Amino acid sequence: MAKILVIDDEDTIRRTVAASLEAAKYQIFKAADVKKGLKILDNETIDLVLSDLRLPDGSGIDLLRAAKAKEYPCEVIIMTGYATLDTAIQAMQEGASDYVTKPFNIGELSVRIERALQQKQLRRKVRRLERELHERFHPDNIISNSANMQKVLEQVKNIAPTDSSVLITGESGTGKELIANAIHLLSKRSEHPFIAVNCGALPESLLESELFGHVRGAFTGATNTRAGLIESSDGGTLLLDEIGDASIPVQTKLLRVLENGTIRRVGDTQERKINIRLLAATNKELTREITAGRFRQDFYYRINVIPIHLAPLRERLEDIPLLAKFFLKRHAARISKQIEEIDSAVIEKLMQYSWPGNIRELENLIEYAVAMADSEMIRIKNLPFTFSQESPVQNKSRADLLQQEILPIAEIEKRHILLVLEKVNWNQRKACDLLQISKVTLYRRLKEYGISPPGGNAPGGKKRSQALKGQNTKFK
Ligand SMILES: Nc1ncnc2c1ncn2[C@@H]1O[C@H](COP(=O)(O)OP(=O)(O)OP(=O)(O)O)[C@@H](O)[C@H]1O
Ligand SMILES: [Mg+2]
Known part of the structure; x- marks a missing residue:
């Protein structure tokens, strides 16, 4: 009231x-x-x-x-x-x-x-x-313990106020979009729109009309005239994400936008003036794409005025403890759980891992551990099975294997079943297919080894959080 x-x-x-x-x-x-x-x-x-x-x-x-x-x-x-x-x-x-x-x-x-x-x-x-936006993308909330990341942030602060194009490169999950947002927030365009377009997510014809807009009747299905995303970001910043996936015709049109400062909607004769700052991001090696004939060299030079490279997490391990604590705070607050600390053994494990999914993977892992934790501290047992094991089966040489502790067959079977279940988000049917055993056999093994899904929910996958929210694969 x-x-x-x-x-x-x-x-x-x-x-x-x-x-x-x-x-x-x-x-x-x-x-x-x-x-x-x-x-x-x-x-x-x-x-x-x-x-x-x-x-x-x-x-x-x-x-x-x-x-x-x-x-x-x-x-x-x-x-x-x-x-x-x-x-x-x-x-x-x-x-x-x-x-x-x-x-x-x-x-x-x-x-x-x-x-x-x-x-x-x-x-x-x-x-x-x-x-929320400010909190998430402000450079103060971008964790940078490593000299490498500190240099990137310094660069971001220096180049943000300029209007130069920036090409952000780095593996998946290294923070490219985060850096793009920070550049926008620190620029004089921050009161204007920031629009990110994923060039890899749409087929060529759709991408073109998304970017440039179209006039009524430009193609079948174009029942209304519509402004595109470039026009919508007028005055602000446009991020062309996954630029390495844009086709040559789309690159050609974008090049024209950058050179003339005008756009033409699909099917239109009129040129419209626009004022955007362009940021581009990719996890591809664009010079290699140029050699392969998939990327225009002139377009590359036009977008690569200021290059920013984000190193993979495995090359800045010193960021891991801070990042882990940062994500702990974020996710514990989100689900109102009182968790303050991370066991040093956990941090040690995290430092040993190679993080192919980089910071996104680390965030997902912490989100999972926060959901699983039953005390004020994240412990090894709260990590997904692949992490909570004594010796991760990674890149082991034959000599390493010979040194390894000898385990009973049953223990190896138990660990293998757990590993597979985790891989398939605890989906029994998929696990049975991979293990080539019947559902009855799987059920018997689970009972025998005392395995049950964590919290009764299904963890796993690229986005563990989604699995946690979305599914509820209980064993009956
Ligand atoms: N230094 C950092 N400090 C805090 N959070 C970070 C940092 N780097 C990345 N993140 C977070 O990690 C997640 C992944 O980052 P982002 O989406 O920017 O990566 P990306 O490089 O664009 O990945 P992709 O290539 O898969 O699109 C985001 O939630 C982001 O907020
Ligand atoms: Mg991205």
Whole structure:
């Protein structure tokens, strides 16, 4: 129920307005002057103030200013019997949501109140999203313990304010999109849109109309004229993600955009001026793509004005402890779990691994461990099976294998079954197919070895979190 504070020195107005609003299911507070009004604002989380302009100890605008100065999250509607345009304009300029002139009818007032309350909700939502975005992509929240990453961040801060094109390279999951976002946030374009297009995700014909837009009738199915993503990012930043996957014709068209600063919608004759900063990202070696004839050299030079390379995680192991703690904090907060620490044995394990999926893989792993943890500390047993084992079966030489502890066959079978189950997100049918055994046999082994899915849920896969949310493969 929204809380409304009605401030008016006239007792009858206070009472009639309050009574009709109460009937409309708002919770009403009343005050006769600025001082009493502010006192209520101090003690209650008021959603909306409905204040008279002229009050015995000041004006509605004084109250509005005080409320803004104290950052109270309330909207203010000013009521005035002397509706000069000046006072109305002043009230709005000082941040009032609206104003009404006396005498007003309650119907009109209710409409304005509802509109102001909706505005408040929208404002709150925008603020939350902005905060989240800022928190996630601000360079202060990009973990960089390694000299390597610190150099990248330094570079980001230096080049962000320029308008030069940047080519961000690095393996999958190394943080290319994160860096692109940070460049945008630190640039003078940050108030304008940041749009990322994944060039690898769409077939050529669709990508073209997504990027450039089209006019009605340009092709079958083009029933409406539509602006493309390049136009939508006008004034802001456009990230062409997976640029190595864009076809030669699309590269040619993009090159023209960069050289002329204009675009043409598919099927249109008109050229439109646009102003974008271009960022591109890829995990491909573009020089090799050029040699193979899949990438235009002139386009490459045009996008590769400033190159930023993100090293794979295995080459900056010193970032792992910080990253792990950072992700622990993020995911524990997200599911409201009180987990503060990571066992040093866990960190040691993480440092030994090669991280083919880089930081994304590390984040997914921590998210999984947070979901599994049953104390204030992440321990080895909370990690997926492949990690929680004594000796990960990785790149072992024959000499290593001969040195290895000899395990009973049953133990090897148990570990193998667990490994396979994890690989297939605990999907019994797939596990049976891979192991080439029947469901009955699998069931018998699971019972024998005391294996059950962690938490009754299905972990595993590239995005363990999705598996955790999406499936619930319990063994019966
Ligand atoms: N240095 C870092 N500090 C904090 N979080 C990071 C860092 N680097 C990457 N991340 C996080 O890791 C995840 C993967 O990063 P991102 O999506 O930017 O990678 P990418 O290189 O674009 O991967 P892909 O090539 O697969 O698209 C994101 O959730 C991102 O926020
Ligand atoms: Mg990416």
